Amino acid sequence: MPQLAVTPDAIHLWSCFCDEITDSGLLSKYNSLMEEHEKTRHQRFHFEKHQHQYLVTRALVRTVLSLYADIEPDQWRFTKNQYGRPEISPLVLGQKPYLNLRFNLSHADGLIICGVTTNREIGVDVENLTRSNDLLGIADRYFSSTEVKDLFSQPAYRQTQRFFDYWTLKESYIKARGMGLSLPLDQFSFHIQPDASTIISFDPRLKDNPAHWRFWQYKPSEDHQIALATQSASLTAQTPHIHSYRIIPLKSWSDFAMPEL
Numbered sequence: 001m002p003q004l005a006v007t008p009d010a011i012h013l014w015s016c017f018c019d020e021i022t023d024s025g026l027l028s029k030y031n032s033l034m035e036e037h038e039k040t041r042h043q044r045f046h047f048e049k050h051q052h053q054y055l056v057t058r059a060l061v062r063t064v065l066s067l068y069a070d071i072e073p074d075q076w077r078f079t080k081n082q083y084g085r086p087e088i089s090p091l092v093l094g095q096k097p098y099l100n101l102r103f104n105l106s107h108a109d110g111l112i113i114c115g116v117t118t119n120r121e122i123g124v125d126v127e128n129l130t131r132s133n134d135l136l137g138i139a140d141r142y143f144s145s146t147e148v149k150d151l152f153s154q155p156a157y158r159q160t161q162r163f164f165d166y167w168t169l170k171e172s173y174i175k176a177r178g179m180g181l182s183l184p185l186d187q188f189s190f191h192i193q194p195d196a197s198t199i200i201s202f203d204p205r206l207k208d209n210p211a212h213w214r215f216w217q218y219k220p221s222e223d224h225q226i227a228l229a230t231q232s233a234s235l236t237a238q239t240p241h242i243h244s245y246r247i248i249p250l251k252s253w254s255d256f257a258m259p260e261l
């Protein structure tokens with residue numbers, strides 16, 4: 001029997017602090033959950049931390065999905081859309097036509113997240129805030145003109161935080177659309193209100209409607225920031241309720257109270 005159900009008005013957000021997982025017995029169980037092509041890809045990572053992150057991500061998505069369905073973690077099969085977004089394979093759905101789960105994954109140094117819902121688009125993004133690239137240069141190149149203007153008008157001490165607000169929100173939207181960077185990043189803009197609530201606007205070329213979208217931002221740890229995007233099935237649909245969990249795949253999971261930004 002499935003241990004959990006995600007109702008149509010809910011989204012479940014799973015966090016896995018992957019650096020905590022060092023038990024070699026557990027890691028070898030994760031290895032045995034993977035399909036051959038995943039094992040091959042796992043072996044190809046040059047850096048051990050990327051190999052570890054990949055392994056834990058595979059275990060995370062498989063064990064999380066198994067909480068919602070009577071399917072063993074190693075039995076899940078996935079396909080990818082033309083932009084690389086993993087989805088549950090028709091091979092699995094053919095056997096379980098009632099399954100209407102949607103998920104999306106994101107990983108950053110130290111944290112992997114997985115959003116799960118039903119019948120609606122979902123996109124998640126996590127970033128490690130200690131990344132020290134040329135943040136303003138990246139913003140100048142990729143953000144919309146209103147976002148750049150707002151970012152550069154912030155006092156210096158607030159710019160890093162504002163950069164990651166925009167970055168994670170933009171990623172969550174393109175991931176919910178499932179189209180990756182084929183969606184031009186300057187053709188949609190986030191508008192962060194003084195009360196920190198968020199509105200999106202679209203260039204007419206994107207043919208999208210802001211009223212269909214909801215966004216959330218969380219701070220799961222000192223070093224991480226998360227954005228979550230969902231598309232409502234209809235304009236009158238209720239705002240979904242977010243339930244957050246923390247998990248060590250195949251070991252333990254529990255509720256996780258994450259501060260909202």
Ligand SMILES: CC(C)(COP(=O)(O)OP(=O)(O)OC[C@H]1O[C@@H](n2cnc3c(N)ncnc32)[C@H](O)[C@@H]1OP(=O)(O)O)[C@@H](O)C(=O)NCCC(=O)NCCS
Pocket residue numbers: 054057083084085086104105106107108124125126142143166167170171174175176177178179180181185
């Ligand atoms: C591939 C992309 C969808 C996300 O990449 P990312 O931010 O580097 O990585 P994340 O950890 O957040 O997400 C990776 C996961 O997203 C999922 N994913 C891959 N392609 C996806 C797509 N088209 N749509 C939704 N999810 C996708 C996969 O599950 C992937 O993990 P996996 O390979 O372990 O299964 C895409 O947005 C990208 O290349 N971004 C690069 C960063 C960038 O320039 N961002 C600009 C923001 S302003």
